[in-house]
Amino acid sequence: MTSTERRSQIQSVLSTSQLPISASELAHRFHVSRQTIVGDVSLLRAGGEAIVATLRGYEYQKKAAHEAVLVCRHFPNDTADEMRRIVEAGGVIEDVVVDHPLYGQLKATLQIRDIGDVNLFVAKLKQQSAHLLSELTDGVHTHTIAYDTPVQLAAIQATLRAAGYLYEDHQESDK
Template identity: 60%
Template sequence: MNKTDRRTFIQGLISNASAPISATQIARRLNVSRQTIVGDVALLRARGEDIIATPAGYQYNHVNANEALIVCRHLPADTADEMQRIIDKGGIIRDVIVDHPLYGVLRGELNISTPGDIKLFVAKMAAQKGHLLSELTSGVHSHTILYQDQPQLDAIRASLRAAGYLYE
């Protein structure tokens, strides 16, 4: 299979998948390296394909008309609880954003929408001995949250406020 055929196959695979599919899964299927798939997906994105990375793998972006920026502050140990509160109310956490004093705005894609996504994120962070972007800004960070309607957004904010995570 040549590069063009491989990228067409990847595009179709992601497009038709009912759940996110990892670069490792695609690589095994095509008998190439994971890094080859990462590069192919980067090229597909550069050509305009709206493919996003989630903790569970690649999927096409499902555009949601409503999004809000919510500012939070908490300790690293509270990360999973913060995320759980958002998804329990039906929200999707698109990203995390910090305003770093030296580098300016730093953004990390999260695309977290299920408890499994949270577990995967926390497990990857532990396995890689990673640090949260919010650790650079004393816990202050923002999330772009996707939501269905205003009452849902109000419920997300209320839950974060009740835990003391909402920065107001």
Template identity: 45%
Template sequence: MTSGKKILGEKRRQLILDWLQTSKEPLTGSELARRTNVSRQVIVNDITLLKARNEPIVATSQGYLYIAPAAPEQWIERSVACHHVPEDTEKELNLLVDLGLLVKDVKVEHPIYGDLTASIMVSSRKEVTQFMEKVHETNASYLSELTDGVHLHTIAAKNEELLDEAEAALKEAGFLLAD
């Protein structure tokens, strides 16, 4: 926080929304806090309130993104069931982004909490590298470690052929969960 004047309440949330909608890159909570002269925790609360209003904001390892809904003909999504050890996470993500896909999230089925989903939102090797750096910096565990490596990814591509190619590549690499 700087010594400038705090931007309050609804005005601050509208500014955050405007910045997220116009940014091509993720914006961190720290950056938004600096711009509005409030704490990072205030920004986390603001993001929660904006999400409660159904604003399509996603928290990624690189920061917050506003994900405007794409026209149905632009992106096709598919869930793929995968299985691998934690050390293969980077290889798996790079395999998918190298095919031009967006890896939206990871999901696991927890015996107590049911389905757990975490946003990933990577579509390039640079974003995969940033994601992996964040995992290592924070010493965080992968959700798939809760399920011995079994997990789902929502992947998106511009056509079915790319999604089919991705499944074939995952199978060849030994990452696709066998029937």
């Protein structure tokens, strides 16, 4: 199988799958290294394919009925609570974005859909002793939230506001 044929097969597998597929699983299926799959997916993206990497593997980007960008601020130990509040209110956390003074906007695709994804994210965070992007900006970050109805968005905003995570009208006055 040529690399072009393999990329075509990867497209086919991902477009018909209901669940994300890991690079390792694709590597096993096509008898190549995981790094080869990572390169193949990068080439597919460069060619315009809307493939995203999630905690559980690759998938085609799903288009939500509605999206909103919410500005949040909290300490790192509040991350799991913030995520749980969003998904329990019916939202999907599509990404996290911070404004870095050197690099500009830094964005990470998350695709956190349920409590299982939240738990997986938190476990990987601890296992890898990783740092959150929001640690670069004193906790301030945005999330693109996918939701189905305006009632869900209102519930998401209300629960984040109740926890003190929703960052709104926090302007410092000039004294």
